[in-house]
Amino acid sequence: MRSELHYDAVVIGAGTAGLVAGARLAEGGARVCVLAKGIGSTHLAPATIDVLGYAPDRVVSPSGVLPEFIAAHPGHPYAALGVDAIAEAARWLQSRVESGPLAGYRYLGDLDRNYLLPTAVGALRPSAIVPETMAAGDSADLERACVVGTRMLRDFHPALCASNLSRLGVPARSVEADIELERADQNALGLARHFDDPGWRAAFAGRLALKLQADERVGLPAVLGVRDPHGAWSDLEHRLGRQVFEIPTLPPSVPGMRLYEILRAALRAAGGRLVLGAEVISSERDGSRLSSVATHSAGHETRYAAPWFVLASGGFNSGAIELDSHWVTHERVLGLSLRGLPAEGEPRFLGDYLAEQPMSQVGVAVDGELRAEGAENVLVAGAALPGAVPWREGCGEGIALASGSHAAQLVLARSGAPAGAAA
Amino acid sequence: MSTGAGTTPIDDLLRGSIDHCVKCTICESQCPVSNVTPLFPGPKYAGPQAERYRVADEPSVEWSVDYCSGCGICSQSCPQGVKIAEVNAQARNKLKKQKGYPLRDRIITRPTWLGRAGGGPMAPLANLTIDFKPFRIIGEKLLKVHRDAPAPEFARHRFSSWFKKHPSPPTGKKIVYFHNCGTEYYEPWEGQKVVQILEHNGFEVVVPKQDCCGLPLQSSGLFDDARKVVLKLARALVPYVRDDPDTLIVGNATSCTLMLKREAREILSLEHDPDLKLVSERTYDLCELLLELHDRGELKTDFQPVNEHIFYHAPCQQQGHFIGKPALDLFALIPGLEVTEGNARCCGIAGTYGLKVEKYDIAQKVGADLFGQIRGSGAAEVACDSETCRWQITHATGHKSVHPIDYLHRAYGL
Numbered sequence: 001m002r003s004e005l006h007y008d009a010v011v012i013g014a015g016t017a018g019l020v021a022g023a024r025l026a027e028g029g030a031r032v033c034v035l036a037k038g039i040g041s042t043h044l045a046p047a048t049i050d051v052l053g054y055a056p057d058r059v060v061s062p063s064g065v066l067p068e069f070i071a072a073h074p075g076h077p078y079a080a081l082g083v084d085a086i087a088e089a090a091r092w093l094q095s096r097v098e099s100g101p102l103a104g105y106r107y108l109g110d111l112d113r114n115y116l117l118p119t120a121v122g123a124l125r126p127s128a129i130v131p132e133t134m135a136a137g138d139s140a141d142l143e144r145a146c147v148v149g150t151r152m153l154r155d156f157h158p159a160l161c162a163s164n165l166s167r168l169g170v171p172a173r174s175v176e177a178d179i180e181l182e183r184a185d186q187n188a189l190g191l192a193r194h195f196d197d198p199g200w201r202a203a204f205a206g207r208l209a210l211k212l213q214a215d216e217r218v219g220l221p222a223v224l225g226v227r228d229p230h231g232a233w234s235d236l237e238h239r240l241g242r243q244v245f246e247i248p249t250l251p252p253s254v255p256g257m258r259l260y261e262i263l264r265a266a267l268r269a270a271g272g273r274l275v276l277g278a279e280v281i282s283s284e285r286d287g288s289r290l291s292s293v294a295t296h297s298a299g300h301e302t303r304y305a306a307p308w309f310v311l312a313s314g315g316f317n318s319g320a321i322e323l324d325s326h327w328v329t330h331e332r333v334l335g336l337s338l339r340g341l342p343a344e345g346e347p348r349f350l351g352d353y354l355a356e357q358p359m360s361q362v363g364v365a366v367d368g369e370l371r372a373e374g375a376e377n378v379l380v381a382g383a384a385l386p387g388a389v390p391w392r393e394g395c396g397e398g399i400a401l402a403s404g405s406h407a408a409q410l411v412l413a414r415s416g417a418p419a420g421a422a423a
Numbered sequence: 424m425s426t427g428a429g430t431t432p433i434d435d436l437l438r439g440s441i442d443h444c445v446k447c448t449i450c451e452s453q454c455p456v457s458n459v460t461p462l463f464p465g466p467k468y469a470g471p472q473a474e475r476y477r478v479a480d481e482p483s484v485e486w487s488v489d490y491c492s493g494c495g496i497c498s499q500s501c502p503q504g505v506k507i508a509e510v511n512a513q514a515r516n517k518l519k520k521q522k523g524y525p526l527r528d529r530i531i532t533r534p535t536w537l538g539r540a541g542g543g544p545m546a547p548l549a550n551l552t553i554d555f556k557p558f559r560i561i562g563e564k565l566l567k568v569h570r571d572a573p574a575p576e577f578a579r580h581r582f583s584s585w586f587k588k589h590p591s592p593p594t595g596k597k598i599v600y601f602h603n604c605g606t607e608y609y610e611p612w613e614g615q616k617v618v619q620i621l622e623h624n625g626f627e628v629v630v631p632k633q634d635c636c637g638l639p640l641q642s643s644g645l646f647d648d649a650r651k652v653v654l655k656l657a658r659a660l661v662p663y664v665r666d667d668p669d670t671l672i673v674g675n676a677t678s679c680t681l682m683l684k685r686e687a688r689e690i691l692s693l694e695h696d697p698d699l700k701l702v703s704e705r706t707y708d709l710c711e712l713l714l715e716l717h718d719r720g721e722l723k724t725d726f727q728p729v730n731e732h733i734f735y736h737a738p739c740q741q742q743g744h745f746i747g748k749p750a751l752d753l754f755a756l757i758p759g760l761e762v763t764e765g766n767a768r769c770c771g772i773a774g775t776y777g778l779k780v781e782k783y784d785i786a787q788k789v790g791a792d793l794f795g796q797i798r799g800s801g802a803a804e805v806a807c808d809s810e811t812c813r814w815q816i817t818h819a820t821g822h823k824s825v826h827p828i829d830y831l832h833r834a835y836g837l
């Protein structure tokens with residue numbers, strides 16, 4: 001027997017782009033299955049939606065700069081998506097956060113103005129749509145900050161963060177909080193679970209309050225609850241009598257786990273499936289169309305057939321695009337053509353690590369609708385797209401969110417799935 | 424690569440996968456054990472990191488891997504495809520070989536022996552003994568099995584005895600039923616329901632004489648014994664599928680079917696045994712098979728309403744099939760059935776892990792998240808694909824727990 005399942009759409013990848021595409025397809029009435037090799041980018045990133053941070057100067061208003069940016073970068077994913085679609089996707093995300101499983105938790109902001117939020121090393125990072133728990137870190141009105149750390153979280157150094165913030169003109173000092181934890185809890189997730197506990201939180205706030213000075217806002221590593229972040233954050237603000245903000249940590253990212261849970265819940269609530277551990281190992285074509293992909297289901301292969309596919313497998317970082325030891329670059333999931341490769345004989349890398357590296361814009365070759373070249377029923381979303389340099393432009397999550405949304409809406413429009421029909 | 428534990432191509436493939444670890448910590452955030460106890464420092468530490476220091480024929484350098492429960496969640500969530508749980512299982516085998524196996528690990532890993540000793544006519548007496556606290560305290564002292572560990576009651580009849588009296592009517596559409604030890608000795612009624620559902624869908628059910636799959640031995644690090652046991656099972660099953668490409672093997676015990684499908688081949692280095700390979704390719708988890716039948720339009724859907732609210736927990740081993748949660752898709756076909764999907768990772772028991780006196784408390788802590796979700800859900804019953812997980816859930820919450828197919832059985836009115 002050939003093991004096969006049929007869907008209206010199959011999404012490959014469970015990072016932000018894949019989960020957004022899957023959830024919106026399911027909400028639009030499509031029978032959708034999301035296949036993923038493992039958990040994706042959500043658990044590694046700060047979970048803010050950075051739409052456009054640098055172009056190349058720091059961007060104050062993404063919506064103001066985007067038209068000019070798009071005109072100057074016709075090969076950028078934003079050129080195919082457009083400002084309205086990015087804004088619409090951001091509003092969709094905000095509404096799903098609000099109606100999601102984390103009671104009271106919200107994402108604030110819009111495309112008209114970037115927040116400028118402290119990073120763990122005390123740099124300032126422009127971001128458009130941010131968890132409510134981070135918004136008070138905005139340097140626009142941050143007059144004095146107290147960065148709180150604990151030696152129980154060894155990758156977060158409050159003194160380093162505070163001294164760099166001060167150098168950037170945000171007066172900040174640091175304190176160490178008295179926390180004693182078992183070794184098992186000495187990481188961001190372990191701490192976040194304690195912050196979910198009102199009793200533990202109250203005791204923590206009581207001890208911390210003694211160390212604070214008047215008029216200081218409190219910056220804490222982003223560990224204020226994984227199940228009840230709104231409760232934890234608002235309770236701390238209340239108990240400390242001042243504004244409190246989270247500062248993203250090194251992975252694993254607790255705000256990223258919250259975002260994953262929100263998007264996963266949206267997918268499941270709309271009837272979509274999620275299959276983890278399901279690396280795509282082969283695919284079948286029918287001319288210029290992809291007809292199915294296969295995964296290992298332990299002993300045998302299972303084929304997933306659909307009229308539409310969304311490739312949201314990531315780029316070099318996830319391993320979906322690789323430069324092999326023979327210096328050949330591949331798209332490993334479906335064997336699609338790539339765009340943005342340096343020409344034969346041209347340098348692939350420059351000596352300066354932080355320079356605009358020639359390889360950095362490589363992605364799956366797509367048309368103006370972000371369909372893969374040579375595979376007309378494959379929509380590409382997220383970091384697999386070419387033409388962007390997210391780590392310089394500060395636009396990775398914006399691309400993931402808007403291109404995942406776009407893929408879902410294009411599939412729904414073309415396949416005529418009944419809007420709002422039960423999946 | 425031939426350093427370290429690797430002796431076969433599959434070992435090298437597993438061990439080679441550690442080079443793909445980018446230290447992203449996703450596995451550490453998912454590990455149910457390291458999240459509750461300092462005794463296990465986490466899959467990344469015990470796996471890809473410590474593995475670099477494990478050299479063949481040299482003493483083990485890292486002892487915490489004995490506290491890994493083998494749930495496999497690390498491998499499932501790794502975005503780079505590192506076979507963390509499998510590498511750790513092999514490291515545990517090496518460690519146990521060096522440390523020696525406690526008598527307990529040689530006894531509780533043999534469900535067939537236990538079932539034969541305590542099941543059937545002996546059941547009333549055996550069950551009295553199991554429920555008798557002084558006996559459990561003695562058992563804890565002598566055998567290191569925790570006095571409060573969930574212990575199922577032996578059934579008074581075996582599944583295979585029932586089946587002998589209720590042979591499947593011939594339809595020409597054969598399917599081989601791998602019923603596992605839990606069904607045979609403890610929950611024969613689950614097997615009866617499986618047979619009735621398969622027959623209702625036109626199958627002629629074949630039940631070969633069969634024994635344990637070896638998973639308890641494997642998870643306790645007794646690899647040599649586990650290999651003997653699983654190969655004996657493969658030899659028993661393979662004649663039924665060898666000559667007929669359309670015949671499949673199906674099982675309701677999701678961890679035992681996973682052992683046949685993948686774990687024995689990968690973890691026990693039996694990738695190339697031809698009998699096991701064929702059995703592995705033809706074996707299906709029950710819900711996986713039923714969902715595929717539905718996709719092909721071959722599953723009967725004459726379901727009557729089941730007006731209940733239930734909680735569904737997909738066990739770690741079920742997730743290790745990499746098939747998503749087909750039970751939820753099947754539940755969606757049943758009118759009236761309201762399902763709360765849990766998102767806790769693990770119930771803690773991990774087969775025999777949570778029975779062991781030094782691990783019982785860890786297992787209860789691991790399960791606390793799930794138990795809280797169950798209690799808070801308002802659901803009357805819990806559906807779960809693995810029998811040891813069901814026993815743990817009932818032990819901890821008092822909620823009745825059944826295999827997902829129970830609800831299909833009810834909806835079919837069988």
